[in-house]
Amino acid sequence: PDLFPENATAASIDGNIILQIFSPIINSQRIMHCQFDNTYSSFQCDNGLNFAFGDLLGYTFVKIGQRSVEILKRHLGVAIALARHLYGANLFATQASSVQEELLSTCIESYEEHLWDEEQSMLLEALPRLLVNNELNRVVHIALDAALERLRDMGHQRAHALVFATNKFVASATSKQALAMSPSDLVFLTLLSRSLQRQHPQLNRSVAVFLQGVSHDPQSGCVPCIAHLSQLSKGVLLIQVIEYANLHVASSMYDTFFV
Numbered sequence: 499p500d501l502f503p504e505n506a507t508a509a510s511i512d513g514n515i516i517l518q519i520f521s522p523i524i525n526s527q528r529i530m531h532c533q534f535d536n537t538y539s540s541f542q543c544d545n546g547l548n549f550a551f552g553d554l555l556g557y558t559f560v561k562i563g564q565r566s567v568e569i570l571k572r573h574l575g576v577a578i579a580l581a582r583h584l585y586g587a588n589l590f591a592t593q594a595s596s597v598q599e600e601l602l603s604t605c606i607e608s609y610e611e612h613l614w615d616e617e618q619s620m621l622l623e624a625l626p627r628l629l630v631n632n633e634l635n636r637v638v639h640i641a642l643d644a645a646l647e648r649l650r651d652m653g654h655q656r657a658h659a660l661v662f663a664t665n666k667f668v669a670s671a672t673s674k675q676a677l678a679m680s681p682s683d684l685v686f687l688t689l690l691s692r693s694l695q696r697q698h699p700q701l702n703r704s705v706a707v708f709l710q711g712v713s714h715d716p717q718s719g720c721v722p723c724i725a726h727l728s729q730l731s732k733g734v735l736l737i738q739v740i741e742y743a744n745l746h747v748a749s750s751m752y753d754t755f756f757v
Contacts, residue, residue, distance in 0.1 A: 516562070520549075524560060527551050531558075540567045550574045554581060555589050555755050573610055576689075580605050583686045586708030586720045587752040601690070601705060608693035617665075617692075625684050628666035635669065642671035645738060649673075656741035660684075664733045665692060676741055677711045677721055687737055691727055701729045708748075709739070720752035721745060 517524065531537035531553070540550040550570035552559040559581075561574040581589060584602050613620045630638070638661055645659040656676040661668040665688070672678065686707075695701050709721040722743035728736045 520560075520562065523549065524558065528558060540571060542567060552578050554578050555587070557589060573614075576609055577606055579682065579686065580689070583683075583690075583707055583709065586722065586748070587755045589755075597705070604697065605689055605693045608696055609689060612696065613689070613692060620689070623685055625681070625688060626666045628663050628668050630668065638669045639671065642669060645736070646671055646673050649738065649740065654740045654742075658737075658739040660687070660737045660739070662688070662691065662735040662737070677709075677745070679739075680710045680712050683709045683711070687725065687739075690725070691735055691737065694727065695729075695735075699729075701727050701735065703727055707739075719756075720748050722748050 527537055538551070540548065542548050546564045548563060548565065548567050548570055550561040550567060550573075552561075552574045559574055559578055561570045561577070563570055565573075580602055584598050584605075609620065619626050642659040642661065646657055649657045649659075650673065656673055658670060658672045658676055658679060660670040667684065667688075670679075686709075690705070690707070691701070694703060704724055704726045707723050707725050709723050710719060711721050721741060722745075724740045724742055726738045726740075728738070730736050
């Protein structure tokens with residue numbers, strides 16, 4: 499039987515078929531990586547077909563396409579970063595929920611098909627900031643402090659509160675017990691919110707995420723959090739992030755899987 503049915507599209511082709519076709523190349527990359535520690539990260543083929551490889555917690559990520567190697571590497575790096583933030587140490591395990599799979603697919607599709615072509619900030623992997631006057635800045639910080647106080651009253655001692663306006667960062671507040679966020683965490687939250695807003699303009703949703711934290715903190719790398727994204731008004735988004743698990747256990751598990 500034909501591997502590719504008539505009128506097949508990229509979305510309708512089984513991923514196992516793609517892996518089967520390119521298995522010699524993928525196996526060669528794995529052997530070079532595991533046995534010789536001298537693997538290739540990408541290569542180019544005739545007719546403009548290119549490959550890019552990445553690795554996370556022992557899993558190989560492969561990006562195949564007819565774009566330049568540089569673009570494939572950028573897209574693959576974003577996919578790996580999204581997997582770290584959405585799965586943590588539970589990468590592609592059987593316990594991973596369909597919600598995580600849906601979020602990962604939504605974010606990758608939104609990034610590659612929309613944001614990559616439309617948003618210069620995504621090309622730069624930067625977080626644009628909206629500058630406001632002192633009075634408005636004071637009002638925003640009072641509101642963020644009130645949000646953190648409400649979370650503390652509910653028993654959440656480690657939390658963050660962030661405000662975005664027209665997809666630009668405005669301000670943030672962090673409780674004293676919480677780990678500081680890294681720049682990659684902020685860019686991830688931006689990408690997550692932009693992707694979800696494309697599906698639900700009136701966004702009001704809670705999702706489980708694993709933030710990275712700052713590199714100099716020994717507990718950073720896998721910080722289990724619940725992120726609640728709320729559309730306050732048109733163009734204004736509030737993100738409340740709650741650290742909900744034992745950080746020592748989560749960090750140790752991630753380090754163990756990494757080793």
